[in-house]
Amino acid sequence: MSAALEFLRARTIFALILLLALFVGFVELVRPGTVTPLWVSNALMFAAPLAIMGGGQTLVMLTGGIDLSVSAVATGSAYLLATNASHGDFYALAIALSLGAIVGAVNGIGVALLRVQPLVMTLGTGLMTGGVMIVYSQQMMASQPHVPGLIQTLGAGKLAGFVPVDLFLWLIVGGVILFGLHRTGFGRLVYAVGDNAEACHLAGVRVWRVLFVDYLICSVLASITGLVLVGGTNAADLSLAESYLLPSVACVVIGGTSIFGGRGGYGGTIVGALILTVLTSLLTLLDVSEPAKQILFGAIILVLAAAYARLTE
Template sequence: MNAVLSFLKRPLVIALLLIAALLYLGESLSPGFASADQVLRLLIVASLLGIVAAGQNVIILGGREGIDLSVGGVVSLSAIIAGNVMNGADGGILPAILACLAAGAFFGLLNGLGVTLLRIPPLVMTLGMLGVLQGLLVVIRNGIPSGRAAPGLSAFVTQPLVFGIPGIIWLWIAIGLFMAFMLNRTVFGHRIYAIGSNEHAAYMAGVPVRRMRIGLFMISGMFAAIAGLCLLGYSGSSFANVGEQYMLSSIIAVVFGGTSLAGGKGGYTGTMAGALLLVILQGILTTVNIDESGRQMVFGATLLLLMLFYGRGKAMRA
């Protein structure tokens, strides 16, 4: 019995059970919600969020109040860079990928340098960077017409690729496997947990804490850049601040996946389920017939309710 209870209390299990419950609820509220087509569409949306959350996840795992508020800005920037570089031509996809990754890594590097060399708290550093990125978006948008997605990229995101499943979902699965391998099987991954649970001990044990942390921010920037690229493929053209929605929802996905904001504990598999959970919840709210105010109230209240299922802080003890 205890074994069953502790199994049921694992974040991943909670998330999967909640996903099943929500799918059932969605299907009974509007028949067809849980059909294969709809689930695939939800998975596409979830994969965009999930890819951003992968970067957020490693930063949060790395501890020291790690958080990246600039991901939304990087997603928008990457979408607009990709649109301009490829401009509707398949030949431009590869240069676009490289340009986006470079931009993501660059802003991640700046974040990382501020957090490590100047010891600016991540929240402050990435908040400031978000302002810079939003300003940059205005500059680019006024100077250059926003480009279009290449047909190849749109097909990759929205059309079935293998076994009737779009490429972006395969990409997400690949990222999931990569993250699981990196976090569990590589020295780098183990060091993330080490600096996240006790930075000083990790430093004493010879972990290059600063370089690690800079690396984590670069990874986060690059994941956000990939998501921005895919988002362009999903929507066809980039529009104002498309990435803003990902800033806090990526953090919520990580929390719903059972990763503690204190760092050092958690993993990416849960985060994937968390992202899916969030997207399904939003999907249900858009299908039921209530106005925007009711939708937001229910969404906020449900988020709070779901958070109660996950790690609550410890009570104070003398």
């Protein structure tokens, strides 16, 4: 018993995977015959955008920060893509991604150079982005928004009718994040800044550069998430990614990244995103009402976070 606990303590990712398997088993128990290859394929397709957004959130939370503008950026990017698609797909894509770059740069400047609290800074830029998008949507009434076919394929397509296309994007993004965090100098600095920024300063690291690039990457990933989402729904509206904000933080926390920074990683976030997706699916299956769903959702996250804290004590 204690040996098993010791093992889980050293490799919390196994505990998370075990938990994921437990939830999947529960789904099968509630309605036998649900867990089919198609169900798995769908779960992966729905988990991908959350996991991509969670990747950016992981990078930011590893430095001890947080990005609350991700959902506004994702929504805005999706909307910009749809409303500019008539000018050409690449043009629309560039406009959409540049929103992420701009908001990310503003977040970076605020947090890294002006030393605004990340929570406050990104809350502010998130609200501003949302407001700007509303004004923009009122100007854009005339034009007919549509989602480019490429993006529709990305968000909803399945290769050979089975493998979701966004899984490939997730694999690429995930691979880059994992490699970047563990095998590059920048990744080392993300952890180092989160653990002790003063130590980095004393070691000759210009901490603001690390933070700036970090927030920039996070926002661009949020932008990409928006594209995947709008591809999936094929309809751009201004509440598209609203419901993704808190799950993007929750999957990082469930994945074991410390909100104080310096500890954790993307591996945990991946499993965290899968757990949240399966959990949503489970609650839908149980046919609970929306308020009850929210209560359960919140309670389960709390229990997981508490258990995790106990485990890593």
